[in-house]
Amino acid sequence: MQAKKRYLTLFSAGACLILLFCFGGIQVPLSRKGPSRRDDRSLAGYHPGARWRRFSASLQPFSPWEHDQSDSHNEHISPRQKRDANSGVYTGKRCRMESCFDFSLCQRNGFKVYVYPQQKGEKMSESYQNILSSIEGSMLYTPDPGQACLFVLSLDTLDRDQLSPQYVHNLKAKVQSLHLWNGGKNHIIFNLYSGTWPDYTEDLGFDIGLAMLAKASISTENFRPNFDVSIPLFSKDHPRTGGERGYLKHNTIPPYRKYMLVFKGKRYLTGIGSDTRNALYHVHNSEDVVLLTTCKHGKDWQKHKDARCDKDNAEYDKYDYREMLYNSTFCLVPRGRRLGSFRFLEALQAACVPVMLSNGWELPFSEIIDWNTAAVIGDERLLLQIPSTVRSIHQDKILSLRHQTQFLWEAYFNSVEKIVLTTLEIIQDRVVQHTSRSNLMWNSLPGGLFTLPQYSTYLGDFPFYYAKLGVKPYTKFTAIVHVVSPLVSQSQPVMKLLVVVAKSQYCAQVIVVWNCDKPLPAKHRWPVTSVPVIVIEGESKVISSRFLPYETIPTDAVLSLDEDTVLSTTEVDFAFTVWQSFPDRIVGYPARSHFWDSNKERWGYTSKWTNEYSMVLTGAAIYHKYYHYLYTTYLPASLKTMVDQMSNCEDILMNFLVSSVSKLPPIKVTQKKQYKETMMGQSSRASRWADPDHFAQRQTCMNKFASWFGTMPLVHSQMRLDPVLFKDQVSILRKKYRDIERL
């Protein structure tokens, strides 16, 4: 009892003391602060805890704006001379577009790329061959050096590791002897590897002069911003075109995979690149953070082996690299000998969010890609914080990081062609600065290679950004009717079609593309409609002219029609309202399907009525005007000529194009029954559907197109969109789209 009381009093006294301390603790320094601050004024002392305080007394502005004479000082130096002087001063490591690039070469013909002819006897790696053929197949290519703005060597500069069998000798002399070399001006040099053991420098071993570098594993130190391009390291098996899709198929919730963070790779016992990897075992917990290294590589690893090697090697062999890659949320991408590694692209494709540990690596295409949206940029110095960092990343963020890895992989990295074209487009954006892509175009679907700024620099002119910007497409469409047969009577289908389409409340304008051999009929022979009808004579009367991006199209939406299409105004109205929900797809009536013919080992085309479809033919379909532009400029001349020569398959090609951009199937909407007959080739007239070759041609087209795209972009759908009350047992008067149900 006594003790208890004593404790109580002791405790209370203690509390009092603490209280005192508290008061004192706060108060004593405070009360000292006054004098000390006064001291500050007299002594040149500084107080470690002093707070910066605002001074409310009137102060002078930092610049005397009223009489700023600074600018007149410079009056005597001509800005033009100053610009010219730059190009003399800023060369070599300080090269920039302003000082080392001749913009005037690009003025006349736009941004065209020339590839030097290949010399006989010059060995060239497969990768470099792929690079050159990608350029030659692109719309930027010119075979005429006089028209070119950018030059690409036919000398293989990819591997500049002297120990490599691919190493090209005497490059210096070979380059100097090129008569268009011009000190390297307007040249771009592709490189994947430079330097060799033990220091792996970034020197290419020859004088690149004023040329730009498109180089893998480039360091920020050597990277000349807005001049060089950092490209990813890719293997010699990287496909030239097409390219594999990302591995992401599921979005499981919660988004965590079996492992949180993985790494499996070499550990270097000597030489550069060893620091980070040597420390990885500190973070390894053999549960969800699995970081494995092996010493077993190179000839004489046993000689240098350290105390950890045997243990590490044993642990290393227990796990499978692929299994970990596919089953981990994050993948560690530490530097190797060089800054970049294959692992980076592998992780990207596997939707394993890369955790970068490679200080000073200028990330691939850093000029245009916002890597924070697809990767975690770590700091080698903070390796031990990495696990807590990745664990702190929120579930939503993981999902979006993961999706972004897939988008970037498919948009810029999955083939040599994409890597090369991205490089060239980045340079083109610098050359024509005022028509270049904004950050959003590069970093959101469908990516910069499908978003051509020459069409428009306004995001709202493309079908992809409506939701991002919170805007809607223009609420009208333009009908484009493709006419191939002469006008003979007022009752022929095209006349009816024009009237019906023009009657739609959403129709802004009708354009007739006159692709008939007969001369244009007189103006009065066309039906009178409430909207303007413009007749355009098809360019050299080829079928592709129906997809030209006519300037006279005032709307975002285009309703593409064949001359023999039978539609009602209601159907047109309904299709257009559906399109407004899916502005990046083809929305229309005649549906077709593709299939893999395993007997013949090729793609097949079917017009049979099936439970699914993958194409909606452009004989009656609505899509965004931008696809006209893409069709005309993005597709290669070879495919368009093939289509024009056959006068067939243009609709299939359009479907390939749109699906390769959107990665989605088209949308079929309800149709009236009689439409089927027309489209099935039952009509009596000599339509192209009656031609027996027609069908065979379309099979051929499918396979030709698939091989150019490098993959089959078409996607199947099992549904069709009907009006909400379609065929419902309710009074027809309640229905908005009645006509669709009437026969």
Place this chain on the structure above:
Amino acid sequence: MYASGKYSSRGPALIPRMKTKHRIYYITLFSVVLLGLIATGMFQFWPHSIESAADWTLDKRSVHDAPLVRLPVSSPIPERGDLSCRMHTCFDVYRCGYNPKNRIKVYIYPLQKFVDELGVPISSTGLSREYNDLLSAISDSDFYTDDVTRACLFIPSIDVLNQNSLRIRETAQALTMLPRWDKGMNHLLFNMLPGGPPDYNTALDVPRDRALLAGGGFSTWTYRQGYDVSIPVYSPLSADVELPERQPGPRHYFILSSQTAIHREYRAELERLKEENGEALLLLDKCSNLSQGVASARKRCYKGQVYDYPQILQESSFCVVLRGARLGQAALSDVLQAGCVPVILADSYILPFSEVLDWKRASVVIPEEKLSEMYTILKSIPHRQVEEMQRQARWFWEAYFSSMKAIGLTTLQIINDRIYPYAARTYEQWNNPPVVKWSSVNSPLFLPLIPPRAPGFTAVVLTYDRVESLFRVITEISKVPSLAKLLVVWNNQNKSPPEESLWPKIGVPLKVVRTKENKLSNRFFPYDEIETEAVLAIDDDIIMLTSDELQFGYEVWREFPDRLVGYPGRLHLWDHEMGKWKYESEWTNEVSMVLTGAAFYHKYFNYLYTYKMPGDIKNWVDAHMNCEDIAMNFLVANITGKAPIKVTPRKKFKCPECTAIDGLSLDQTHMVERSECINKFASVFGTMPLKVVEHRADPVLYKDDFPEKLKSFPNIGSL
């Protein structure tokens, strides 16, 4: 505090009973404590009051009274800035540490006045008004710390905003005098007017070791990408002049040039452009004959006609911002403030905050050499884009240019983003003006991905005690080929679910989850038992859906995995008479919601509903035992910006005899309640996210004249 109170109340009762020795001891202790308290109290009030009085006078004179530091002639000079410096080489991250807020701590040195040995100050202006504003703003921000040992970034109070007012060598010496200078590591200097005559360097000439430089007017040759920060040149007009925001749209002039110090070569070129294009261009210059007392900075003239600056900027669509001797021009700030689209002609200039701002959306950059083509280039820009740029320009000014505070905090945020890149602000956060942030969507599930069919879906049946009906539903659903698992959420705490043996035998796993409370939100909980992406939410009385209909619904969901794909469709309408939203379930031609009594959706939305539902909606729904489905529709539409998909024509769900529309009930109160929900949710979301569409999804061959047995989904009921 509490303990001492206890003591004083009980003290008197305790003391008399103690031994004298103890008593004396305690009394002494007590008095010591008391004395101490009084003493501190005295200290607290007495000197403090004097100090606060001193503070008041101090504020008036403080700048001059800043402690004087004499710089010895021989004091060291820092090295010139190292051009190869990057965050990973010249910045010490260990100082910043790992912290859950991912925010750097910034220390500001107290003001000192540096003089050379003769007593001449190192700067002609000393602390400028702007630098004072800047430092004050930082010290008021969350970045600030007054604990120098915990700081990650140090800001000297030596004002180097304008190089012209500095003695370079002495300023450099002053920097090294800073107690934590340490080769400039983690120090940040703000400079807006770099260089001096005749050649005007584009970065501050003061040697500064490894210090980071936030500079206005960097060129590509002096800017260390990813290390320095390019900042705007602050315009004093930002504070002095209030320009109301104007609606984007065409302006009276097309191009306006208002700078006064334009090189004559460029002025000649502009004159030539004016000759070609006439009225569309307005070329202003200094006024030569202004009466005394008029601020010349606020007037511009053209052929004797006087215009108010910067107001005139609002009358033009595009405004030229040409380089002068320096690349960074304060005019850029004025132009943005006016909502005029800047046309920037300054080769090699690093635009302000270019690390995070997408200038292509707010400006036009033209090489100086192409000045003569300016008109044609600008004419080729679509009108809608010009309007967006005008809006964007104004937004950039408001957010990042308008005050020294904005400039300072933006700079710190950029550095912060580099140190904690995984927590960095996104492109959208930096670049989207509030109006776009409000109306645009940003779903993490944005990839056009059609998930494979194989994993199937998990049916989640919410039930209370309708066992018979529940068993019928289970039996019906179990016939659907893609069903992977059935989860029964047993929401009745008073009654146990039937014994295992009584449940229908089905071919897929059946799990029963018992809930702790009878809440509607239990149906949307992201149960671990749901292992598939696709969830079919279904009420325990929906017995009419056929297996074909359900399987088809799943197939449609695969094509639209980020939407609600459901059977009963509903609509919201604006009631003009009442001035509010109304719920509609009659036979309509439009759909904006699908009820979750039978709907497929992604499990992600369960997660969102449970953890990310805005405001008090979740509790509100649980309290009212209604509208959880409407809330889900709001949530999904809000994050995706997309309408739900109604599948198949079915209208009857509970029994063949029921009326075609059978929600919970059809009576008037129900409709009123549901309307109330819509209005409540719309106000919480701050917008109406629901999208109205006029279509529904049917199988490709639905109602087509085609043999039924060849159709994938023949059994699609008409009602």
